[in-house]
Amino acid sequence: MRLGLDIGGTKIDAVVLDADDAVRSRVRVATGMGPNALLDSAELAVREVVERDGLDLGDVTSIGVGIPGMVDPATGHVRHAVNLRVTDLALAELLSGRVGAPVRLENDVKAAALGAYSLLGLTGTAALLNLGTGVAAGIVMDGTLWRGPGGGAGEVGHIPIDPSGVRCGCGQYGCIETFASGTALARMWPSQAPLPALELFDAADAGDQAAIDVRRAVAAGAASGVRVLVLTVDVQTVVIGGGLSNLGDRLLAAMTDVMRQWGEDSPFIASLGLPERVRMLPAEVPAAAVGAALVGAAAETASRPSAPSAAAAAEER
Ligand SMILES: [Zn+2]
Numbered sequence: 001m002r003l004g005l006d007i008g009g010t011k012i013d014a015v016v017l018d019a020d021d022a023v024r025s026r027v028r029v030a031t032g033m034g035p036n037a038l039l040d041s042a043e044l045a046v047r048e049v050v051e052r053d054g055l056d057l058g059d060v061t062s063i064g065v066g067i068p069g070m071v072d073p074a075t076g077h078v079r080h081a082v083n084l085r086v087t088d089l090a091l092a093e094l095l096s097g098r099v100g101a102p103v104r105l106e107n108d109v110k111a112a113a114l115g116a117y118s119l120l121g122l123t124g125t126a127a128l129l130n131l132g133t134g135v136a137a138g139i140v141m142d143g144t145l146w147r148g149p150g151g152g153a154g155e156v157g158h159i160p161i162d163p164s165g166v167r168c169g170c171g172q173y174g175c176i177e178t179f180a181s182g183t184a185l186a187r188m189w190p191s192q193a194p195l196p197a198l199e200l201f202d203a204a205d206a207g208d209q210a211a212i213d214v215r216r217a218v219a220a221g222a223a224s225g226v227r228v229l230v231l232t233v234d235v236q237t238v239v240i241g242g243g244l245s246n247l248g249d250r251l252l253a254a255m256t257d258v259m260r261q262w263g264e265d266s267p268f269i270a271s272l273g274l275p276e277r278v279r280m281l282p283a284e285v286p287a288a289a290v291g292a293a294l295v296g297a298a299a300e301t302a303s304r305p306s307a308p309s310a311a312a313a314a315e316e317r
Pocket of ligand 1: 159171
């Protein structure tokens with residue numbers, strides 16, 4: 001049985017997949033901060049989802065883990081997961097040692113891209129543009145995650161779109177991330193509301209000019225991410241995920257306005273049909289956990305001694 005874990009800043013989302021990649025069971029546990037507590041909470045998530053499914057740990061054939069930070073799938077290390085207070089952790093090896101199943105890591109946004117591709121039944125080339133604390137994309141080509149040699153493929157959040165913009169955490173100025181992230185929204189729309197993004201959109205709908213300007217800046221940042229992905233990879237679908245995607249059709253409408261205005265200025269941009277390529281990730285869909293499970297299973301298949309020779313035999317035929 002294949003397990004997937006999505007380790008977020010506050011909770012771990014754990015799923016068990018059936019043979020058709022559908023979710024059989026799902027649990028959520030609180031994320032432990034720092035290396036030891038994080039490992040404890042990941043182990044707890046595995047044990048709880050296995051128990052929920054009526055399985056034993058011995059039934060688990062593979063575990064995939066999606067986690068923020070710099071992930072090296074080859075070594076199973078995660079580095080600089082600042083929000084989890086992890087500098088360098090051999091998470092794959094340590095978790096595998098505790099639960100007795102092979103563990104493979106992937107960056108959480110890349111895992112979510114693969115999960116969204118599967119859950120939404122996408123084909124061809126697609127991307128998930130994650131508008132969370134930061135901005136990043138995962139790119140899937142014909143069902144396969146495209147990482148790039150250094151794992152940097154899809155880091156579109158750090159493409160500058162405004163040279164006179166504010167300084168980004170990366171050191172550049174006016175990056176997409178300084179417009180279309182939760183961090184950017186908090187800077188441009190300081191608020192004590194429990195859901196600042198909703199407050200912003202409500203105020204804009206009510207005609208507040210400052211809110212309309214901020215909504216436009218957020219939407220233009222997100223639309224710029226879509227434009228970059230289409231112009232570089234010609235992705236047929238861009239799924240919008242991350243915290244801001246909870247705005248659903250309200251964000252989609254604001255992005256569509258921006259993209260249509262670009263199209264009015266540029267027949268070339270109009271010809272790309274940007275608005276038709278964008279869709280929102282439905283709320284509560286466990287894209288990253290499902291994607292992680294698929295990543296983990298791929299590793300298990302690849303490490304089977306018979307698999308490479310079978311593939312080679314198939315190629316010879
Ligand atoms: Zn940046």
